[in-house]
Structures are given as C-alpha cells and as structure tokens.
Amino acid sequence: xxxxxxALRILAEAQTVRLMVTPEPCALLLxxxxxxxxxxxxGSAGLTCVILDFGASPRQxxxxxxxxxxxxxxxxxxxxxxxxxxxxxxxxxxxxQPVLAVVRESLSEAASVLVxxxxxxxxxxxxxxxxxxGGVRGPGRLSGEQAMRLGQAxxxxxxxxxxxxxxEVLALLRRSSATALRQAKTAVRLALRxxxxxxxxxxxxxxxxxxxxxxxxTEDEDEEARRLRESRARLEALRRVNxxxxxEVSRSVDxxxxxRAFLEKRAxxxxxxxx
Numbered sequence: 001x002x003x004x005x006x007a008l009r010i011l012a013e014a015q016t017v018r019l020m021v022t023p024e025p026c027a028l029l030l031x032x033x034x035x036x037x038x039x040x041x042x043g044s045a046g047l048t049c050v051i052l053d054f055g056a057s058p059r060q061x062x063x064x065x066x067x068x069x070x071x072x073x074x075x076x077x078x079x080x081x082x083x084x085x086x087x088x089x090x091x092x093x094x095x096x097q098p099v100l101a102v103v104r105e106s107l108s109e110a111a112s113v114l115v116x117x118x119x120x121x122x123x124x125x126x127x128x129x130x131x132x133x134g135g136v137r138g139p140g141r142l143s144g145e146q147a148m149r150l151g152q153a154x155x156x157x158x159x160x161x162x163x164x165x166x167x168e169v170l171a172l173l174r175r176s177s178a179t180a181l182r183q184a185k186t187a188v189r190l191a192l193r194x195x196x197x198x199x200x201x202x203x204x205x206x207x208x209x210x211x212x213x214x215x216x217x218t219e220d221e222d223e224e225a226r227r228l229r230e231s232r233a234r235l236e237a238l239r240r241v242n243x244x245x246x247x248e249v250s251r252s253v254d255x256x257x258x259x260r261a262f263l264e265k266r267a268x269x270x271x272x273x274x275x
Contacts, residue, residue, distance in 0.1 A: 007030040015174050015272060024108040030084035032155055033114070037091035040078040046160060046272040047097045048181055049173045054111055055104035085110040089117035096182045098173070102158065103127045103144070112139075116152075119185060122166055123147055124159040176270040177254040187244055191237040 007029040009020040019036060022029060040050060065078035092099055092114060101118035105127050112130035115121060123129070123144040131152045134142040147153040157165040173181065221229070249255055253271050 005032045005036070008036060010036060015046060015048045016051055016170060016177065017047060018053050019128045021052055021054050021111065021114065023055050023105050023111055025110055025114075027084045028079055029079070030088045030110065034084075034088040034091045037088070037095050040095050040097070045182075046178055048272070049170065049175060050095050050097050050099045051170075052092070052099060052101045052114060053104075054102060054107055054115070068072055081110050082113075085113040089113045092117040096185065097178070098181050100169065100173075102162070103153075104130055104162060109139075119188075120148070120155075120169075121153040122155045122157070122162070122169060123153040123158055123160050126159045163186055177258070177268070177270040179252050179254040179270070180249075180258075183244075183249050183252070186197070187241045187249075190240040 007026065011018040011020065017040065019033060019249065021033065025033070037050075040047075090137045098120055099118040100120040101115045103115060103121065103123040105124070107127070107129040109130045115129050116131060125144040128141050129147065130139045131142050131147065131150075133142070133150070142150065144153065144156055148156040155165060155169060181203065208247060254268075257270065258268050
C-alpha cells in the first residue's frame with residue numbers, strides 16, 4: 001500500500017481502509033484499485049473492513065477529494081474498461097476482510113461491477129447501480145429501494161443520512177474480531193464453491209478458481225435428480241465449512257478470548273485491539 005497512486009485515493013481510518021472510487025471509473029483508476037486490493041491480501045491482519053466509497057462526501061471533498069490526475073471519467077474503450085472492471089472485481093473478492101461498498105449516487109456499469117464484488121452494500125435511496133434482475137435477460141438499473149428489496153443491498157438510507165448510517169455500520173464492525181470477520185468471509189467462500197451458480201448472474205473469466213466445482217444441471221435432468229444434486233451440494237458445503245471451523249476458527253486466539261469473555265461476563269479484548 002506504499003505505492004503512489006495517480007487516480008485512486010486511499011484513506012486509512014480506525015481499523016479500516018477506505019478506497020475512494022469515482023461513480024464512473026476510468027481504466028487507470030480500475031488498474032490502481034486492482035493493485036491496492038492485491039496489496040491488501042498481505043499485511044492487513046488488523047483491519048476489520050475495506051470500504052469502496054463511490055463518490056466523496058462533503059467532508060472528504062473539503063479534505064482534498066479525489067485526485068483524478070490523468071483519469072478522465074469514462075476514458076478508454078468500452079471493452080477495455082469492462083475487462084479492467086472485471087479484473088479489479090476479482091481482486092476485490094480476494095481481499096481477506098469484508099468489503100463494504102458505499103453507493104452515494106448513480107454508478108456506471110464498470111462501477112456497478114465492483115459493487116457486485118463487495119460483501120456488504122450500503123446504498124442511498126436516491127442512488128442506482130446496474131445489477132442482474134431475476135427473470136430479465138441481462139442486467140438492469142436498480143434504484144436504492146429496488147436494490148434493497150431484491151437483496152442486492154444490505155442497508156438503505158436517504159442520501160443526507162448516508163454518512164451517519166455508515167458510521168453505525170463501521171462501529172458494529174470495529175467492535176468485532178478482525179480474525180473472526182476474515183474467517184467468516186472465508187467460510188462463505190468455501191460454501192459457495194460447492195453450490196451451483198445463481199441464475200441471472202453473468203459469467204466472468206475472473207470468477208474465483210474452484211467455484212461451482214460440483215456437476216451442473218443437464219438438459220435432461222428430472223426433478224428427482226435436481227433435488228439429489230442440490231442436496232449433495234449443500235452437504236458438501238456444510239462439510240467444508242465444518243472442517244474449516246474445526247481446523248481454523250476454533251483454534252484462533254480470538255475464539256478462545258470470546259469464550260473466556262462470555263464465561264467471565266465481560267467485553268472481549270480482541271487481538272487487533274491489543275496490538
């Protein structure tokens with residue numbers, strides 16, 4: 001994270017890193033975002049959350065806003081921009097910590113690809129982004145309320161209250177164990193590798209290797225075969241998560257601290273809070 005970036009602005013805050021992304025990112029910004037996410041894959045154990053903030057708040061604008069040097073909104077060929085967005089999205093998914101996308105206004109398709117790679121989404125009621133819509137061929141533009149209703153967002157708030165809601169979410173995450181948050185994300189990944197792809201989601205060459213490892217449905221599959229395949233997928237997902245819990249989660253320092261804190265009826269002191 002020591003690299004100097006021309007288009008991407010990075011703000012280090014209490015146990016979080018905020019990556020400022022324009023609502024219409026150019027190829028340069030996407031390339032630098034991919035580089036920053038690669039750097040976050042090592043040496044960031046104390047972080048509880050990585051924030052993708054689409055659009056600067058008034059407070060951040062006063063502090064300097066986005067540099068934007070050498071980055072023209074929408075610059076570059078559409079195919080190249082899409083490819084850069086997919087590559088950056090893959091590296092967003094690979095960040096060990098939960099990634100929180102903050103959608104403040106209407107986003108371009110490239111920015112929307114990044115939102116869909118995040119684990120948590122806070123969206124302004126007046127904002128919109130592009131996302132797959134069930135029963136409709138191709139992605140569609142969803143308002144904040146539609147995104148929340150269709151499960152494409154985690155939290156919804158009016159634009160004027162978005163920063164207040166963001167602080168509430170960050171306070172919740174900062175009270176949690178950084179180790180537990182990373183392990184929870186890993187467990188979700190392990191489970192998803194055993195499940196079939198969700199209908200309506202576009203295929204991508206940048207999807208995590210090993211995903212959808214079980215046989216996919218065939219054209220002549222009957223109802224009984226479908227149920228058997230899905231049951232096997234769920235059992236495999238449960239087996240992987242259970243094995244991860246026994247080998248990693250239950251042996252962590254924070255897991256032991258959480259148990260002691262519960263028995264002693266006190267607030268836990270997580271490892272990152274003692275470093």
